[in-house]
Amino acid sequence: MARRSRKPQPAAAVTPAGPPPPVIRVRGLTKSYGHGDATVHALRGPEDPVDGSPLGVDLDIEQGDFVAVMGSSGSGKSTLMNILGCLDVPTTGRYLLDGTDVGHLDEQQLSLVRNRKIGFIFQSFNLVPRTTAMAQVELPLAYAGVRAAERRRRAEAALALVGLADRADHKPNELSGGQQQRVAVARALVTAPAMLLADEPTGNLDSRSTEEVLAIIDGLNATGRTVVLITHENEVASHAKRVLRLVDGQIVSDLRQGPVDGPPPVLAARQSATRQAGQLIGGAR
Amino acid sequence: MIRFALAGLAANKVRSGLTMLGVLIGVASVILLLAVGNGSSAAVKNSITALGTNSLTVSSGAGGGARTASTVKKLTVEDARALADQANAPDVKSVAPVVTTSAAAVYGDISYTPGQVIGTYPAYFETANQKIATGDYFSNDDVLNSRKVAVIGSTTAKQVFDSEDPIGKKISLGGTPFTVVGVLATKGATGFNDPDDVVIAPLPTVQNAFTGFGSVSQILVQATSADTTTAAQSEITQILMGTHQLTDPSKLDFRVSNQTSLLSARESTSQTFTVLLGAVAAISLLVGGIGITNIMLVTVTERTREIGIRKALGAPKAVILGQFLTESTLLSVLGAGLGVAVGIIGSHFSVVGIKPVVIPSSVFGAFGIAVAIGLFFGSYPANRAASLRPIDALRHE
Numbered sequence: 212m213a214r215r216s217r218k219p220q221p222a223a224a225v226t227p228a229g230p231p232p233p234v235i236r237v238r239g240l241t242k243s244y245g246h247g248d249a250t251v252h253a254l255r256g257p258e259d260p261v262d263g264s265p266l267g268v269d270l271d272i273e274q275g276d277f278v279a280v281m282g283s284s285g286s287g288k289s290t291l292m293n294i295l296g297c298l299d300v301p302t303t304g305r306y307l308l309d310g311t312d313v314g315h316l317d318e319q320q321l322s323l324v325r326n327r328k329i330g331f332i333f334q335s336f337n338l339v340p341r342t343t344a345m346a347q348v349e350l351p352l353a354y355a356g357v358r359a360a361e362r363r364r365r366a367e368a369a370l371a372l373v374g375l376a377d378r379a380d381h382k383p384n385e386l387s388g389g390q391q392q393r394v395a396v397a398r399a400l401v402t403a404p405a406m407l408l409a410d411e412p413t414g415n416l417d418s419r420s421t422e423e424v425l426a427i428i429d430g431l432n433a434t435g436r437t438v439v440l441i442t443h444e445n446e447v448a449s450h451a452k453r454v455l456r457l458v459d460g461q462i463v464s465d466l467r468q469g470p471v472d473g474p475p476p477v478l479a480a481r482q483s484a485t486r487q488a489g490q491l492i493g494g495a496r
Numbered sequence: 497m498i499r500f501a502l503a504g505l506a507a508n509k510v511r512s513g514l515t516m517l518g519v520l521i522g523v524a525s526v527i528l529l530l531a532v533g534n535g536s537s538a539a540v541k542n543s544i545t546a547l548g549t550n551s552l553t554v555s556s557g558a559g560g561g562a563r564t565a566s567t568v569k570k571l572t573v574e575d576a577r578a579l580a581d582q583a584n585a586p587d588v589k590s591v592a593p594v595v596t597t598s599a600a601a602v603y604g605d606i607s608y609t610p611g612q613v614i615g616t617y618p619a620y621f622e623t624a625n626q627k628i629a630t631g632d633y634f635s636n637d638d639v640l641n642s643r644k645v646a647v648i649g650s651t652t653a654k655q656v657f658d659s660e661d662p663i664g665k666k667i668s669l670g671g672t673p674f675t676v677v678g679v680l681a682t683k684g685a686t687g688f689n690d691p692d693d694v695v696i697a698p699l700p701t702v703q704n705a706f707t708g709f710g711s712v713s714q715i716l717v718q719a720t721s722a723d724t725t726t727a728a729q730s731e732i733t734q735i736l737m738g739t740h741q742l743t744d745p746s747k748l749d750f751r752v753s754n755q756t757s758l759l760s761a762r763e764s765t766s767q768t769f770t771v772l773l774g775a776v777a778a779i780s781l782l783v784g785g786i787g788i789t790n791i792m793l794v795t796v797t798e799r800t801r802e803i804g805i806r807k808a809l810g811a812p813k814a815v816i817l818g819q820f821l822t823e824s825t826l827l828s829v830l831g832a833g834l835g836v837a838v839g840i841i842g843s844h845f846s847v848v849g850i851k852p853v854v855i856p857s858s859v860f861g862a863f864g865i866a867v868a869i870g871l872f873f874g875s876y877p878a879n880r881a882a883s884l885r886p887i888d889a890l891r892h893e
């Protein structure tokens with residue numbers, strides 16, 4: 212598809228003046244489906260005051276931030292997330308990931324970005340059928356060319372982190388929903404990506420499983436990972452340092468709940484645990 | 497990558513197995529059917545060389561389709577004697593008039609009817625390329641004295657005497673006792689008749705006992721060499737036109753046929769047979785190939801979501817393409833390999849009396865085509881799926 216950003220970006224223009232550059236920088240992003248009257252603007256941003264055309268979404272996310280995206284059904288949350296995860300391409304606008312314009316990457320480079328920089332957690336788990344938990348978690352490492360022994364070691368560690376070391380040989384149809392989602396989390400974090408994107412990771416889980424998954428995500432953010440997650444639940448959003456609200460493909464509110472370079476609010480609240488966030492990950496309640 | 501592919505195939509064992517079976521049957525039938533066709537034409541070729549290329553057969557009846565000769569004169573011993581005249585027929589080496597009949601051979605309490613009872617001259621043995629295995633041929637002297645002696649074919653010997661030595665034994669043919677003086681070497685069946693199921697005796701003896709002294713059924717002529725058969729053929733025609741008082745060469749009451757032309761006609765028949773078998777086999781191979789295509793299409797479509805997941809995890813397009821191509825290639829290579837094995841093992845058994853002879857190029861051809869089909873038809877759906885944007889693959893129903 213044709214993208215508007217045809218001009219190559221001079222590196223100087225991309226790098227902001229401040230010391231930590233945003234991992235995610237989005238400018239004028241729009242996404243529409245269909246043609247003519249049937250066009251759906253899933254992402255549109257504010258309207259141009261002159262001719263009423265969509266200006267697109269602008270968004271910066273700092274390194275280490277924990278952002279919750281909220282909004283009613285159909286407001287464009289998943290659309291935004293898929294573009295951020297390089298799974299989809301915007302209709303117009305630019306997306307700079309770590310200062311690189313993703314629109315200029317070819318298929319090969321995109322798969323590298325997906326593999327190395329992004330861990331994606333889907334609402335519907337999206338585990339590979341008929342494959343054991345261990346093999347699931349090893350998969351991104353295999354695509355990264357990690358050797359078998361090292362792959363196994365890291366996959367074991369990731370599964371242990373989500374508390375599923377004893378379920379390594381189970382296939383998706385032998386796991387509960389919460390366990391499947393934890394396998395998906397392990398798979399997303401096993402490559403140690405700088406950025407974790409989660410589309411309603413707890414949407415299909417009961418409150419107990421929700422707490423387990425959130426505790427893992429909190430821990431990951433505490434170790435410096437950037438997290439963006441979509442949720443409908445205020446309880447989940449309370450874990451985030453920043454909450455965005457989307458309505459009709461537009462960001463209508465942007466609320467900061469905690470500092471970027473601190474622990475996530477829930478962990479911060481538990482004073483005693485703050486200093487050992489790392490150890491807490493595995494043993495959440 | 498092979499491990500991924502094997503896992504993929506193992507995930508659906510029945511389907512993979514059936515697809516492989518389709519390819520197996522296709523490849524095996526190509527190899528086997530072509531081998532049978534080839535075997536039968538090889539058998540015909542052998543019998544050409546066995547008969548000798550310089551023998552000619554004169555038989556009575558109109559030639560060239562013109563059945564207008566007013567009176568059809570049968571061939572006689574006098575005709576044969578005229579052909580043996582060196583002055584008129586310098587290219588004729590030997591002449592053997594032949595009568596054939598059928599009679600039961602009785603030995604002790606065994607009664608067996610051989611395929612043919614032939615009465616002829618000793619020259620017949622060389623002309624018809626009949627070699628003796630044990631005992632001896634009968635001689636010109638036996639012919640002149642109408643002795644009741646016989647040379648029997650190996651099949652007849654086995655049927656009548658089983659493991660006994662037939663030489664010197666007396667068998668009764670239609671009530672006349674014959675002494676067996678020789679057993680012929682086995683020529684082997686050509687798939688159409690058994691040349692070893694014969695009893696050969698001196699001409700006058702057979703005429704006396706069975707056919708009477710009138711006409712003979714054939715005259716077997718041997719030309720001096722393979723190169724002179726054409727010359728010998730025209731000499732024979734000239735002489736017989738004289739003895740039969742014929743003037744118009746288009747209205748003959750006899751036929752001179754050349755063994756080679758007779759057999760090349762039969763060879764071309766068996767070649768047609770091979771082509772036909774090949775066509776049937778090719779169709780089954782094609783069906784096997786369509787099976788692979790179908791399975792790959794279903795597999796890839798069914799696993800589009802999975803492809804989306806893998807791409808979202810950062811699988812490069814080449815890896816996904818490679819996985820599906822390896823799967824389809826593995827299917828076709830395994831299927832074709834087993835098919836080659838089955839085809840080659842199967843060709844060790846003879847089919848309706850024909851010993852199949854495997855054509856090496858058919859083995860490589862069938863294997864290659866099966867693998868190529870797997871690769872080609874596997875690559876189309878795999879490439880389509882691997883080119884999808886991850887989100888589109890993930891949304892696939």
Ligand SMILES: Nc1ncnc2c1ncn2[C@@H]1O[C@H](COP(=O)(O)OP(=O)(O)OP(=O)(O)O)[C@@H](O)[C@H]1O
Binds near residue numbers: 285290291
């Ligand atoms: N592939 C598509 N083709 C056409 N329209 C689409 C497609 N994907 C999304 N849309 C439309 O874009 C809009 C935004 O969809 P999106 O999936 O981003 O919503 P969402 O905010 O994630 O909703 P939910 O909370 O229900 O998941 C919706 O109106 C939807 O109908």
Ligand SMILES: [Mg+2]
Binds near residue numbers: 288289290410
């Ligand atoms: Mg959604």
